[in-house]
Amino acid sequence: MRSSGHGSAHDPDAFLAVLRPTTRRPAGASSRAATGQPTFPDRGAQQTIPEISRPIYLSGSVRLSDGSIPPVNVVIERVCNGVIRPEAYTDSKGNFNFMVGGQNSAVFADASVASPAIVGPGPQSGINERSLTGCEIRANLPGFLSDSIILGFRGALDDPEIGVIHLQRLANVEGYTFSLTTALAPKEARRAYEKGLDNMKKKKWADAERDLSKSVQLYPKYAVAWYELGRTYQQQKKLDEANHAHLEAIKIDSKFISPYGELATMAAVQQKWDDVDQYTSQMLKLNPYVVPEIYFYSAVANYNLQKLDLAERRAKEAAKADAQHRIPRINHLLGAILADKQDYKGAAESLQIYLKYSPEAKDADAVKQQLAEIEKALAGER
Missing domain, CATH: 2.60.40.1120 (Carboxypeptidase-like, regulatory domain)
Structure with missing residues (x-):
């Protein structure tokens, strides 16, 4: 969620730390070693003098x-x-x-x-x-x-x-990453809010907490200040206070979508999958144009809730939105979901994409083994 542009992004890999894919191995399958072709520099390539870069x-x-x-x-x-x-x-x-x-x-x-x-x-x-x-x-x-x-x-x-x-x-968009209550904030409350954002950028979390707390005291309906206060609490591991602040933000402005994402992330860390599903579903209802991570988080929640059809749909929506494959974990999750649904062809394709865009992942060897077993099972079906 971004309202001011400060803070830490949700990390899909960190989110997946609570997800342990249970890709089933086809009966009788065994792993195969992956091989690759080495590449060599072109000795005949001529060295060129790079053009000078100038500030534009x-x-x-x-x-x-x-x-x-x-x-x-x-x-x-x-x-x-x-x-x-x-x-x-x-x-x-x-x-x-x-x-x-x-x-x-x-x-x-x-x-x-x-x-x-x-x-x-x-x-x-x-x-x-x-x-x-x-x-x-x-x-x-x-x-x-x-x-x-x-x-x-x-x-x-x-x-x-x-x-x-x-x-x-855009049509059919009810929610935004900003709150309409911001324009009504008194000057003193806005000044405290801006000071809090500055301290957040400097990672002075205690000072930011002080300033943002002052801001919401001066203007209790300052939804975005409650949201930033919640994120400041998160940085200090004060999760109960963070949860309260984000809930205050959406109570003030239910169409301000940013707090829903923070609530979903905190719920995921605690493996409260029903809550993750609730918050991500609300976000997607308010604004279907959110980034792929939200569809991904929803897929993780529904996968853990054993709602495989919905998990598959959300994972595919995440993959469609992530055309640049900057979140390879989406395909890893989709592969696990499809394998659980015994769609081994689809599972193999998804795991291949994951390995293509994340070849150095810590679990790459394990995924290669899963893929080899799935491909062996597919060969036996032909």
Whole structure:
């Protein structure tokens, strides 16, 4: 969930720590050793002198379709060759200004619902002028469809202004990653809230707790402040207090979806699968355009509740949304579900995808053994 952009993202691998796939081995199956072909460098390849990278700046603004400023900070993304990379946030006036591939892109910490994970390389001091040709700049706010601005060749001395990106509200979306109560916050409450966010970014959790507690005391209906206070409690392992804060947030604004994700995560750690199913289902009802992790978490919950049909459907929805395969665990889970349903062909395909995109995983050898047994069973059926 992202409301301010600060905090830690939900980690699918950490979430799966409480999931132990029970992929059944087909009768009489045995494991086979996996083999691979080594690759060698091309000795005939000529060495080329790399082009000089220079800092390139871009600026612009984001507006809703009616011309108004978005009520929260919006993530600005750069998409090059299908790779998505968050670059900046808009300010309170809806404007943005950033150095492409610069240090600002390392700030993005909470990508659980609102924004995709950072897929590109690490922060850079500059970028090749030709490499931006054909790239897109777009905005990311769940529940809204963004325009894209296509970039051409850009030099370091070109005018950085690229124009206005418009956001169009999607149909059938009731919930958002921001709360409408934010605009009503008094100045003192907002000041305490902003100070709390600053301390969260610095990982000064006790100070952040103090500031955010003051904020909700000054304005008890400050849903987003309750949410951030809950996340601050989570960082300090105060789970009862965190649970209370997130429940307060959704009691104030039931269409503010971010707290549901935190409640689902805490419930999963405690293996309270009914609660995980409840919170993720509510999120998906309010906003079906959330990131793949939420479908994945729902699949984990229903798998553990032995609701295999629903678990399969959620896992497939997660896989469809994760076109870049940045969460290979989705396919691992789907493979386990299909194996339990004795769909060995589908299970094999899913496990192959998992190994393709996560070859160095700690459980890779175990998954290879499962896959070999499934493939042997399939061969026996032919």
